[in-house]
Amino acid sequence: MDHDNSERGRRGGPKSATAAEKAQAREVSLARIGRLFTAHKLSLAVVTAIIVASSVVAMASPFLLRAVIDTALPRQDLNLLVWLVIGMVAVAAVTSALGVVQTWISTTVGQQVMHRLRTDVFAHLQRQSIAFFTRTRTGEVQSRITNDIGGMEPVVTSTATSIASNLTTAIATAVAMLALSWQLSLISLVVMPPAIYLTRKVARMRRAITVQRQRELADLNVTVEEGLSISGIQLSKTMGTASTLVERFTDSSARLIDLELRSELAGRWRMASMSVIFAAIPAIIYLSAGLPGTAGTLSIGTLIAFTTLQAGLFRPLMGLLNVGIALTTSLALFARIFEYLDLPIDVDDPADPVEIDPARLEGHVRFEDVTFAYPGSETAAVAGVSLDVPAGTTLALVGETGSGKSTLASLVARLYDPTSGRVTIDGIDLRDLRLADLAGVVGVVSQETYLLHTTVRENLRYAKPDATDAEIEDAARAAQVHELIAALPDGYDTMVGSRGHRFSGGEKQRIAIARTLLRNPRVLVLDEATSALDTETERAVQQAFDRLSEGRTTITIAHRLSTVRDADQLVVIDHGRVIESGTHATLVESNGRYARLAT
Missing domain, CATH: 1.20.1560.10 (ABC transporter type 1, transmembrane domain)
Structure with a gap:
């Protein structure tokens, strides 16, 4: 998703009191x-x-x-x-x-x-x-x-x-x-x-x-989490900050000695x-x-x-x-x-959920005058967005970093709820669906791939616990990663390592794609899902997506316009608003923002 500084700033909001200060101020009966x-x-x-x-x-x-x-x-x-x-x-x-x-x-x-x-x-x-x-x-x-x-x-x-x-x-x-x-x-x-x-x-x-x-x-x-994770170790070694982290840990441990005494x-x-x-x-x-x-x-x-x-x-x-x-x-x-x-639940199951069969939904997605602002922000990340994505079609969201593309994708998966307006699937407001049911309808593959510290097979089965080995391998083939996994010494039983660092970025991304495809969702959200792939692998995975997108609604976010030019509908987002929409050909002819991005 878009993780530029401006958007992170909107999400962070004003600095609040620390949890310890709140705890100290609160009386417990x-x-x-x-x-x-x-x-x-x-x-x-x-x-x-x-x-x-x-x-x-x-x-x-x-x-x-x-x-x-x-x-x-x-x-x-x-x-x-x-x-x-x-x-x-x-x-x-x-x-x-x-x-x-x-x-x-x-x-x-x-x-x-x-x-x-x-x-x-x-x-x-x-x-x-x-x-x-x-x-x-x-x-x-x-x-x-x-x-x-x-x-x-x-x-x-x-x-x-x-x-x-x-x-x-x-x-x-x-x-x-x-x-x-x-x-x-x-x-x-x-x-x-x-x-x-x-x-x-x-x-x-x-x-x-x-x-x-x-x-x-x-x-x-926090120091242990940041300093001893795979990413933290790599950062400290490449930045030469190991001694600083050790000093920070030592000081914190010394303060603990004093407090314990x-x-x-x-x-x-x-x-x-x-x-x-x-x-x-x-x-x-x-x-x-x-x-x-x-x-x-x-x-x-x-x-x-x-x-x-x-x-x-x-x-x-x-x-x-x-x-x-x-x-x-x-x-x-x-x-x-x-x-x-006592923390309130911002995004929760409805009191009276609509009963659905995820397999029977068509996947017609609509944004109806949707506005959303991150907590603590006075500026809307998306404002007044209305989009219609018929079932089985492909919508591509394009725009500069921080324009709000990933925010729209987050709203489809209901990681957040709109501040106003609504997002629907087959006319049902997402807020009226159980979160578990929605997760069975909407599948997300993002640019940030997270793999569990277990085997490749269990990483894939995480999406569908009752999946057979044949289903797992079919999903891996569709994501163009089966041959890679099969060539490993332990095959699908190979440990991926902490956060999947055993694999390259492109390999992790293909495993994540296979994991999502295993669930066979009616709606696919691809948030720069092929960003870590080389051109040849990206083309192969894109072909797999093209085949699997038949009869499935797909919402794609990509900086590489070559991967989305064949989308049924292209929408240009700028500062949270829709400024252009149409097909690749019509948008190029209009000589607007999309045409400049495409050059």
């Missing part, structure tokens, strides 16, 4: 995050029940310990001691078994949520129009799907169960402590207000750092001070138990059981505080993911 787990309510209920049961069972241990110290040992009751020890082992065994089951269920739920997030983002991006991808860096998109969603995994897979487990354990421990001594319990709980306050401060610090880190990861991805160390001193306070509580309890006013009021077994519980309370409380930090930090990641999921 916990309710929306919670809805990700709606489909797993039963599993989460089972996990919660297991956690409660495990916490209740675990609370028996300090009471068993008190009985051992205060009763079994002083009385030398061996039978009681044996049963108490057996009880301790049983409690450990039951809680361990329940923990394994809990981990299995919660991890399964978490991975299913991660799977849904990944697939939802990928599927939603597949529905985005070409305009989105022209203004978005490829590395940025990849970073959202891999780094951002990957960074959310610990939160998604363990947050819900961590909250339930730690909260239940903390509550059960607190109840057991109150049952042993409410006075000592008050001393233990005085640390809670400062702990909560410090946790909130640490969470806010880490969330801000997370936004910066994910933005830097996206930049790193800041993220890990954020609030560590604050949380370390809390650990010291929690560790000092048992000492205060021992001191309280030995004061003149309280001495002798507590048994040794009660004191040991209580301090054991108090030490056990530290773990779930810190766990809850750390979960709060992790959850707040992850909001920055959720914001970036939800930003993509």
Whole structure:
């Protein structure tokens, strides 16, 4: 398609805020995050029940310990001691078994949520129009799907169960402590207000750092994508910029080190001070138990059981505080993911599509007063274009680079929708057709050939997954590329390499032509499809097109007028408007723009 600077400028539009800045400004509701787990309510209920049961069972241990110290040992009751020890082992065994089951269920739920997030983002991006991808860096998109969603995994897979487990354990421990001594319990709980306050401060610090880190990861991805692709490597070697790319990558990686350190160390001193306070509580309890006013009021077994519980309370409380930090930090990641999921669909399936049989369409294409401006542009790329292309005829669009020829071709394939007017096939507005149905009607071969990193056969079968080997070879013969493929060491099973760089430009283009012809579309859009072919090969492919165009509507864009002079209708486009139309002979006779282009 036309990719001159002026047209790219129209497509780019004004510079907008970065995705990271938008994500940072957006607040994510916990309710929306919670809805990700709606489909797993039963599993989460089972996990919660297991956690409660495990916490209740675990609370028996300090009471068993008190009985051992205060009763079994002083009385030398061996039978009681044996049963108490057996009880301790049983409690450990039951809680361990329940923990394994809990981990299995919660991890399964978490991975299913991660799977849904990944697939939802990928599927939603597949529905985005070409305009989105022209203004978005490829590395940025990849970073959202891999780094951002990957960074959310610990939160998604363990947050819900961590909250339930730690909260239940903390509550059960607190109840057991109150049952042993409410006075000592008050001393233990005085640390809670400062702990909560410090946790909130640490969470806010880490969330801000997370936004910066994910933005830097996206930049790193872009550098990898641009510097290590086939095209990027070729460019850096021919321009001598390898050292510059390495320096750019090194600087970005160094900034990541700093951000990772800041993220890990954020609030560590604050949380370390809390650990010291929690560790000092048992000492205060021992001191309280030995004061003149309280001495002798507590048994040794009660004191040991209580301090054991108090030490056990530290773990779930810190766990809850750390979960709060992790959850707040992850909001920055959720914001970036939800930003993509909330992107509007510019070109989408209609709510009430027209049902068609692609094989029964004739392929009569009409442009009815079509105007289109690229997003962010105030100037129309095409304006007031009306064209009638009867079924089975050939329309050739000619004009200077940037005149709007490729824009018209994009509208036929519905890569964009007209700003006003409409494009129809057999009288049906393209916006009333499902995109999948339209793709079965309109086939496009452009000047930019993209081949997948797989075999030649699979590249061709990409257009028609159920195609037989015979159909694949017939399409290759029609595109004058069968003999080339057959001569390869592995024939049709030859790997094409990244983006098809194993083949020359002309060879890639013929493979792409074969791929489109395999679908047998009623309407062919050839956007300078033979631009990379030498004269002899171009002539052979053109003959194949001439044969295959019989009964098929063909819209051709070409700078070489020799390839389109036999078209049924020639249209000259200038600044998005039709300035001449007719056959080659009539346009030459009129001595207008076409005549000057033809000389």
